[in-house]
Amino acid sequence: MTNAYQRKKQPERVRQQLLDVAARLSLEQGIAAVTLEKVSQAAGVSKGGLLHHFPNKLALLDGLFDELIGRFDRAIEAAMADDEVDQGRFTRAYLTVCFALDAEAEGQGWRVLTIALLAEPHLKARWREWVERRSGEFAATDGSPNCLLARFAADGIWLADLMQSHDIDASARTVLLRKLKALSLQ
Amino acid sequence: MTNAYQRKKQPERVRQQLLDVAARLSLEQGIAAVTLEKVSQAAGVSKGGLLHHFPNKLALLDGLFDELIGRFDRAIEAAMADDEVDQGRFTRAYLTVCFALDAEAEGQGWRVLTIALLAEPHLKARWREWVERRSGEFAATDGSPNCLLARFAADGIWLADLMQSHDIDASARTVLLRKLKALSLQ
Structure with a gap:
């Protein structure tokens, strides 16, 4: 049972490991310098194993973007669940998450990765879609x-x-956050 | 007299031409791909002529940044001169200039160049200095x-x-600009 569970989970762990390595290499060397070859070597995963998860570099960048957006969405949902006022609830959650990012030690890394990813036209379009859908x-x-x-x-x-x-x-x-939250109720 | 005037102005015109070419190449190929060699060739200026104005790539990027900041400062000054209320005058001018950039056909090019330049640590520090000085x-x-x-x-x-x-x-x-200007007076 445990083995079957582990075997089932294994591909997901490999995928996550590949994304972590891709994120690290992107930050160290810039996105343009990241190749599937480098990611496969740095992660100790065979090229075939990498291609199973990410058939090309665009798929890898999409995967990184999914990861960032997924974290952002989950943090926003969590903040919204704590807020009982309808008006401006999404905005207050958005504010809370944007302000909280600074407190995280890893916040700066995520910001740098985000702006680098958004330089890709395809991911800029995906961010636009996110804004439109949420709005x-x-x-x-x-x-x-x-x-x-x-x-x-x-x-x-x-x-x-x-x-x-x-x-x-x-x-x-703290003053800025309080003022902006007040603005969301006016 | 005219000739002396033209000779005096010539170096300034060459410098400006080199900056224009550097800006165009940066937008087309990315800042990392821009070399002094490429700028000198594309501008039709000898390498010696280029080196007279910009002894290295950092000096060239500094020149581009000076150009952007100079335009920004002059636009802010012009907007401040039209505003007779002391409180929030700099903020309203900053708002006016940021909102007006969109109307210019060339606005998007300047934005792309700005964010690309700000990826350079040295220019990020110079932007920080600008913010501190103005604040x-x-x-x-x-x-x-x-x-x-x-x-x-x-x-x-x-x-x-x-x-x-x-x-x-x-x-x-227009609604957003009006609201933000009102905020600068509160």
Whole structure:
């Protein structure tokens, strides 16, 4: 039973390991320099094993993007589950997740990887789809100009964190987050 | 007199031409692929002539950054000159310039070049210096959390324009700009 379970889980673990290695190589060398060959070697997985999961580099980048978007979606869902007010709930969750990213030690790595992936036209289009789908899904509760502004401000802070362009200490961040959450209710 | 004037102006024109070519090549091929050799050939300027203005690639990238920041500063100054209210004047000018960039046909090219340049650690540090200097300079009039939020929202919209991630029509943009300018006065 245990062996069957492990065997069933094995491909998923290999897939995850390949993605972790691809993420690390992308950060170290830039996405353009990442090849299937390098990922297969660095992960200690045969080229055939890699091709089973990712038939080409585009599939690998899609896999990385799925991973990032999946984490983002799950974090947003978790934050929404803690919020009992309908109006602006998605926006407050979006704010919470964007602001929390900074606290994670690995936050900067994810930001760098995200902006690098978004340089790919295909993934830029997928991000556009995500924005459109979520904006439609939460139009009734989060469609106001104030909610849109609050989310744009969160994106601006995300960009500032990526560029390390602003010195915002923890208490100033708390003030900004509180103000933006208030805006989502106006 | 005319000839002396032209001779004096000539080096400045060559420098500008080299920067224009470097900007175009950076957009077409990516900054990493741009070499002094390629710029000198594409501009039809001798390698010696190029080296007179830009002794190495870093100096060339610095020149491109100076050009972008110079345009940004001049646009902000012009917008500030039209505004008679002290409180939030820098923030409103920053908003006006960020929102206006979209209207320019060449706006997208400048955005792509900016984000590509900001991937260079040295230029990221120079952007940080700009933010710190301006924040200090206008602390008395634009230091409130509301002004900071408004500028972050403008950065978020700049990022959305770069990524082409949001469909915001002209009238929605006008509403957002009006709301953010109002925020700079609160």
